[in-house]
Amino acid sequence: MSALSFRLPWQSQQRVLPGFGLSLGISLTFVSLVLLLPLTGLVGELKGMSLSQYWAIITEPRVVASYVTTISGAAVAAVINAAFGLLLAWVLVRYDFPGKRLLDALMDLPFALPTAVAGITLATLYSSNGWMGQLLEPLGWKVSYSWVGIALAMAFTSIPFVVRTVQPVLEDLPAEVDEAAMALGARDGVAFRRVILPHLWPALVTGTGLAFVRSLGEFGAVIFIAGNMPYETEITSLMIFVKLQEYDYAGASAIASIVLAVSLLLLLAINLWQGRFIRRLHGGR
């Protein structure tokens, strides 16, 4: 009898809606098979490696140079995106002008456009005889085959993150917040810095953080414009790809484990930070 009446704590109340078992079954199967199981492949590959071997691979000078290239490119892209993403979100929410809907739709282009297409297009545009390259190179600005091109491609693919996280928060900001600041005598600049920006800050940091994480892993958009010179314009994703093509699976896996750990940690950090901020604004609820 006791076995029959045994219930796990969360089963104590009768479920009103149907489909718990089915949806739980599908979800768990999918998450385990598609998302989690493959990660064990990486573990399997790393198991056969000693710690010193692992350390040697991930600190190989060419690999370290690729970290520097990737991180600095992603950082520059994130800063560009923070500034222009904020500007675009502001303009799209606060002003009315002809073509606004078109501009709004255009914001999602980098997410909708395949990265390889973005890659060859940017590479062509900024090559020495491309539309932009022709204009910029006489000025001494070399974009293709330099870190500038890498940052540009990263910024292109990740700009929607900032726009689309800041936009809804700005939309929800009630007019009274502006009005209260103005009624208390604040000029536009001061009011923006002290009242509006703090409201947008969590969204802006989250969006910029997501853009940064995305840029760290970007591959298709970058490799065409980067030139991929070892020690100079070689990104970490390409490093992994090159090792795979050389059948150096252990090396590829070691580097991939670093990339994976960094992205997951960053994502976790963004989530925790955001949670802390939201608790303050909503009084612990």
Place this chain on the structure above:
Amino acid sequence: MQRIGDARWVRYSLISAAVAFSALFLLLPLVAIFAQAFASGWSTFIANVTEHYTLAAIGLTVLVTILTIPVNLAFGVALAWLVTRFAFPGRRLLQTLIDIPFAISPVVAGLVYLMLYGRNGWIGGWLDSHDIQLMFAWPGILMVTIFVTSPFVARELIPLMQAQGSREEEAAVTLGAKGFTLFRRVTLPNIRWALLYGVILTNARAVGEFGAVSVVSGAIRGETNTLPLHVQLLYQDYNTVGAFASAALLALIALFTLAAKALLEWRVSRQEVAA
């Protein structure tokens, strides 16, 4: 009503800056794709996209996309139903787990699949001894595509279904609705636009996935070459016009995605006004 930044000169300079940036940074590349694709005329474009290997790449991409969508649709709906309609331990964890594909570099995603299902992997080795090859073949491409596109449907549905709550479904249960009828008659009409948008995003990403697919594909022309990989091959062969002809096809799908999104948002906002 007056708001911060409403002064005419502030407004005009900010709008100009935003429009200039978007034109240069977003619109110009889009224009360039089509300009390059049609650089040698319409007939060359047609010849390029009807070329044998291009057609094969289109076929493979369509196959992978058609198989990916139903899988992720089923998963997305099941997961959204689970986490928005029931409370159970591990719910938050499950919601976090589905974001993994967003955080992982596509190359790393391809790599983990290759390590598991490739000849050296513990599953791949067993499959190999039974003469089944998943990696460097279309099933591998399908598997990584499902992986990278898995969050889209769920991510569109969860916030909406959370906001709508389960009152309507509970009312339907008291009226005797059961199981799938309940979902079809009560839930589905409320979520259909989000569901459609989730499918459109899944479609766009499935068609365009590059990094993960390039790791597991092997890029054999006419066999395991998807359209984005084909673009890369042509571009590296210095066949720029050919590469951009295929790129233009992919860009068209992107434009369709943007248009569909704008249309769906317009519909939803009109429904909200009417309500």
Place this chain on the structure above:
Amino acid sequence: MSIRLENIQKHFGRSQALTPTNLHIDNGELIGLLGPSGSGKTTLLRIIAGLESPDAEVGPRILFGERDVTRVHVRDRRIGFVFQHYALFRHMSVFDNVAFGLTVLPRRSRPSSGEIRAQVYRLLEMVQLEHLAARYPAQLSGGQQQRVSLARALALKPEVLLLDEPFGALDAKVRQDLRRWLRHLHDELGFTSVFVTHDQEEALELSDRVVVMSNGRIEQVDTPDQLYRNPANRFVFEFLGDVNHMEGEVREGVLTCGDAKLHVELPEGHQEILLRPHEVTLSTSADEIAHLPAIVTSVVPVGAEIRVELTAEWMDQPWLATVRHQEASTLGLSRGKKVYARPLSWHHYPQGTSAAAQGAAQPA
């Protein structure tokens, strides 16, 4: 500081929110803008504040004392504004919210941080919240938030304080307290206050004078007492309390409606009279002045009085009458009992004019 408004008109798109309006408010007055939603009261308040600008083509003028502020931006008008939903800055502590106005002053006129601190604590003491200075708005109750909002608005010592439905979002008890407390603050500090409300009780209790508005127009400006006793027109009469109607044909001084009859001194023809619940008495028999039979449908004790609801064939809508407890038990009032209503006095507003006439029924 006195406020003078001349030719204030406002359109939003094609709809008119305010017809050309003039209003004078004396220095130190506490004025209530009262009206239903859409009456233009909030628009008028926001125009005084400078949050909206009046239509330019009719030559509007807004004067604070002798100072013409028509074209002065809200940030330079030196007003205090209290918002309906408090509009506190959520990311700032209570202290920083109250200090905000002082810290954004131009450097020349900005007090030192020590002075700001002292002043903010003085204000917080005044609103009895000094112990919550370090809290964030989300950690406060609605009433506390509104007090912070008031302290914030008063930090710059404005001579004009404007409040937009300041107590609308609070529950009844807190609302009572805050009202009394605002009145006290107003009297002590001597600024000129204008507040918006849709609650007639609040307007009548708090204001020196009430501005009653409807459809973008000022209907009447008067002291609460005058307003209640001499409503200028039918709208004001109806808006300020419960009203009973009787409508019918007047022939030879008798208003007839179905089997109801009432002696009135009104011209022949179709007429309508209005009366308040306290102007109705009940008895068990009719007399020669009034024959108004009705059936009691509900008897509800409300404080010192009993509220009786009456229906009859001749009424469009049920009547309300208030009687004393003793009277109710003498009459033996209960649901279903047949009674006769008798007006002590009544009001009449001829159609299309704002002139009022009143009549009183002589005691039998």
